[in-house]
Amino acid sequence: MSSEKTKYSFKLDSYFPPNFYALGIFGIIAGLTMIFYFDSNLYGVILLLISLPFCFTSKGVRINLKNKTIKTFTSILGIEFGNLSPYRQLKELRLKSERISQTMNSRGSSTTLRYTEYTIVLITDSDRYDLDSAKKRDKIVRKIESLSGRLKIPAIV
Secondary structure: OOOOOOEEEEEEEEOOOHHHHHHHHHHHHHHHHHHHHOOOHHHHHHHHHHHHHHHOEEEEEEEEOOOOEEEEEEEEOOEEEEEEEEOOOEEEEEEEEEEEEEEEEEOOEEEEEEEEEEEEEEEEOOOEEEEEEEOOHHHHHHHHHHHHHHHOOOEEO
16 A cells, blocks of 8 residues: 555646725624624625625636546635646646736836736646646745655746
């Protein structure tokens, strides 16, 4: 019996932008308040049902080395929906850097934030998959080297 790990799962990020996540938290708190303090059970439950997916919906990738499949999924409240794709060979891992620019406007003034985001890209014989990303290069380089060793494929940094 082999002790080698055959399944790897990567939760990429939230499906919704951060402001929707904050809106979901506010909706959950408001819904629970309506249920327990104001006896508005129906409205509170409706608000909870609308708000929960904003907080608990994410995107991810799951690699199954034994069955040679990769699943890209969206998880809503822990229930996964997605595509299962077979592959013949995992070719390599690459580190991709992308320059991000965000502009924030507020009453006549604007501020632009610029930073570099680093992403681990898995390349198979038929497709590419983003596995993880971070703003700090050294953190993502350690992760890509570790993953390269576990998957037994080269990493191009």
